[in-house]
Amino acid sequence: MNYKKIYRDKDHSGAYLFYGKEKYLIENAVGYLINKYVKGTEAFNYTKFKGSEVKPEDIISACETYPVMNDKKLVLVRDVVDFLGENDLKDSFYDFLDDLSDFVILIFWDTGSLKKTTKFYKFFKKKDRDMDFAKLSPADLNNFIKGYFIRKGKEIGPSELALFISESGYNSKNEDVSLLDLKTEMDKIAAHAKDKKILREDISSSITENIDTNIFKFLDAMMGRRSEEALKELHNLYKLGEPSLRIFTMIIRQVKNFLSYKILSTKNISQADIMNKMEVKKYEFGKIRSFEKNFTKEFLIDFYEELIKSDELFKTSSIDEKLIMETLIIKYCNKF
Numbered sequence: 001m002n003y004k005k006i007y008r009d010k011d012h013s014g015a016y017l018f019y020g021k022e023k024y025l026i027e028n029a030v031g032y033l034i035n036k037y038v039k040g041t042e043a044f045n046y047t048k049f050k051g052s053e054v055k056p057e058d059i060i061s062a063c064e065t066y067p068v069m070n071d072k073k074l075v076l077v078r079d080v081v082d083f084l085g086e087n088d089l090k091d092s093f094y095d096f097l098d099d100l101s102d103f104v105i106l107i108f109w110d111t112g113s114l115k116k117t118t119k120f121y122k123f124f125k126k127k128d129r130d131m132d133f134a135k136l137s138p139a140d141l142n143n144f145i146k147g148y149f150i151r152k153g154k155e156i157g158p159s160e161l162a163l164f165i166s167e168s169g170y171n172s173k174n175e176d177v178s179l180l181d182l183k184t185e186m187d188k189i190a191a192h193a194k195d196k197k198i199l200r201e202d203i204s205s206s207i208t209e210n211i212d213t214n215i216f217k218f219l220d221a222m223m224g225r226r227s228e229e230a231l232k233e234l235h236n237l238y239k240l241g242e243p244s245l246r247i248f249t250m251i252i253r254q255v256k257n258f259l260s261y262k263i264l265s266t267k268n269i270s271q272a273d274i275m276n277k278m279e280v281k282k283y284e285f286g287k288i289r290s291f292e293k294n295f296t297k298e299f300l301i302d303f304y305e306e307l308i309k310s311d312e313l314f315k316t317s318s319i320d321e322k323l324i325m326e327t328l329i330i331k332y333c334n335k336f
Helices: 023-038 056-064 080-086 091-098 119-126 138-151 158-168 179-192 200-206 211-223 227-239 244-265 271-278 282-292 297-316 321-333
Strands: 014-019 046-050 073-078 104-109 130-132
Touching (some): 023 073, 023 104, 023 179, 046 056, 080 104, 091 119, 119 130, 138 179, 158 179, 211 297, 211 321, 271 282, 297 321
16 A cells, blocks of 8 residues: 555554655654654653564553543554564454554554565555555655755756756666665755755766766776776775675676667667566666667677676685675776
């Protein structure tokens, strides 16, 4: 169930499951319910538990206690996966969830990756109480960004908005960029911008480059066999805080994407069919199309073979992963 139901419903009671990638949206929803129902009486009517520490009987006790000087009380259980791992829930607990008093709002917050095959998830799914705080759709993302800048006393136009989204990497299938990350970038841009209207220069000079852009620059340097530049771009990737193995995996993936596009482009099929066969989203496909002309098919095949050799080293040796990558760069750039 889409999380917007929380805001559409006029009244709330009973048990909910909050889950999804967007922690920022979950925090906002919890804050909304606190302000609506228990603001000013939190000390008496708002109870928080950690999943690793709470027992089912603690939750039952908290929910059965009447609110103080208020019509509602709110109980929050964070880290659902930890809670389920520590406790073997009996049918009686699910009966308790079914029979909660109208004065209770009980929220289970999944901060991990709750499997949708579990009895716990299916319980909430069946009752339309599974609130999915997924990544925003393009339209909602646009509204979120524009609204955030307005609250900062700034305005952003369509062109600048598109640039910001592109540079942020939020819509990229292979990136874990969240709204919290966007908020950090928008705070920097708003602080940097001298005028009320956000300019392209404000974005370019403030935003942290996303991993896709850095990988494209890295591959461009590798194809030109410019070892110093390639090493610089590799270190830029490390500066983004990405683990070495993930960077390596991402590089392999992009090389395969470029190679797939070049091969499929020779066939008599549409760009839409190519995108579907590659199983990438429109945003990422656009980037692949923009950059693929920078790389020859021969380079991609040759470099992919070198990556596979290095992958074996990753898996079978105790050599430092960064050293393996740097050795690959120097070896490949000095080849021939």
